[in-house]
Amino acid sequence: MEFAFTEEQQMIAETAQAFFRDNATSERVRRAMAADGIDRELWAAFCRELGLSGIGLPEETGGSGLGMVELAIIAEAAGAQVAALPMLGSLVQAAQAIAAGGTQEQRAALLPDLISGEAIAGYFYDGALKVEGDRLTGGAHYVTHGASASLFIVTDNRGMWVVRADDPGVTVTAQTSMDQTRPFARVTLADAQGEALADPAAALAAAHRAAFIAVAAESLGGAQACLDRTVAYSQERVQFGRPIGSFQAYKHRLADMMIEIEQARSVVYWAACAVDEQSDEADLAIHAAKSFAADTYFRCAGDMIQLHGGIGFTWEHDAHLFFKRARSLQSMLGSGNWHRERIATMILGEAA
Template identity: 40%
Template sequence: MKLVLTEEQRELRDTVRSFLAAASPLSEVRRAADSETGYDPAVYRRLNGELGLAGLIVPQEHGGAGAGYAELAVVLEETGAALLPGPFLATTLAAILLTELEDKETLPGIAAGTTVATVALDGDRALNGAEAEVVLAVDGTRVRAVRGGARTPLTVLDPTRRQARVDLREGEAVSAPEAALARARDLFAVAVAAEQLGVLRASLEAIVAYAKVRVAFGRFIGSYQGVKHRLADMHCKLEQADSIVRHAAWAADEAPSELPLAAALAQAHVGRACFEVARDSLLLHGGIGFTWEHDAHLYYKRAKADEVLLGPPRIHRARLADLLEL
């Protein structure tokens, strides 16, 4: 088992991080979130054209890079840390499902960056459902690819990621192997946990930087014992989450039999840890953290939205307990 990034994975991380810092800083995230589309299509085209990230895990025979989930986790951690708006996570989830179903129709468009797709995760609600050309709906062991139908934008907590209610009656449903659907759900959990790891890391980095410059009662607030202890606890959560995500991504690539347990642990632990760190980061920023002008509340909202994206934490804890026969 390898929990440390390889040289190639570190290079991928650095490339994505530098690209997002230049093309989608938080000031641009705010502007894009307030725009008509909710994201910058030009950034998305560059993300897929220059870096080829939409096709990262798509098999090579369908035009993708055929990379592993360890590489995908590296990328999602960076897009999470940058609060990247738009349909990247949504299309990634669709690519995961379609890859497991060995699709030949939609994957080439996803790999080329020309097709925006998503998965209906909660009934008829879907991430970026209004922007997606293809919405995949799973009902038991049947999957329906919806390419038309009504799309109704929803009011959401996280302003950087939109959702919509989709009319799922269009499109023909086809049977899918139960094992493939189960693996896809586990891979969804790994992908979301990787993004949560990025949100957690960025939230901690922001409050550590603030604690070094904010002065209260003549002292930097980072010198106060109460703040230092809180920051240390947050750092421990980051280290634990990092190990859990790396292990889950490794299991997805190298140990399929370990994936269900690793995926359940990832969602049971990382989602809550991410929210707690984002919450504490906001609180330690004081009154300024609650203002619209500050970025802390954006991380807080993304953390809470991600925590319940695949269902409330109690569902993942219950599944983890079942897998452990507790």
């Protein structure tokens, strides 16, 4: 399995990093937080001008092709700036599900608007969903960017349906979220009309694989940004006539962060590569990537606050944006303990 980036992948990484670094600024992220959690100008540029929104989606469905490694590269770059975009729910979960499990007509009708950013989709699971024909009753409390979605992909692990947000049976209520860069909404379905995807098993598998990898890669990008910003601060802040980064205890904390991040980088791209190569290790790898990378991000975000001292605790500093995103990612799509339990079951079977 080859872990080194190809020339094309390196070019995508450099392009994405420069795009988010130049455009997903702190000022713009905070403006988006005060609105609906989406930087609309950034979203339009990402989807239409840069053309990165179709990465990870097959060309025959309107995407740009390529695979999970390229998707991870984009997610890592976005995570490094805590970009306020609906990429996870709309392009990763919903679009992947439609591309893998939708009919040709469904893909043609839904994917172009999602890839162009004209439409935003929400995605959620409801284990108690009631299905009567094409009518659905149920809902979910925490749907990412649900208040901005024009359609929802709904699953109960047995089937998967497309539900329009303007259906009379759909009620969407914006929630107050800890991470305002990725707000949640409560979605309630009361005899709402659903259009079933043709192959729900394929749709569910594609959505899960892509989401675990994207969240893990986003966590990697955020953790690296925490380290980079803390190192820069350690060279600027002076105490007792010396930069604080010259003190041994401070350097040890930075070194610990770096070691954790490099391990996370290995597991994230192992998972992405395993999925692209259809390796037998793919399922194990994506659980390992999500649990390890998200936990690493949370530790690094906490260290970032502590190593910045008093300024790191203030609302004016961006450290709290990283910390809240890290905490959200840590609990999203299954906790680290849940993923580790899945790994143990795969390795040990009933003995787990």
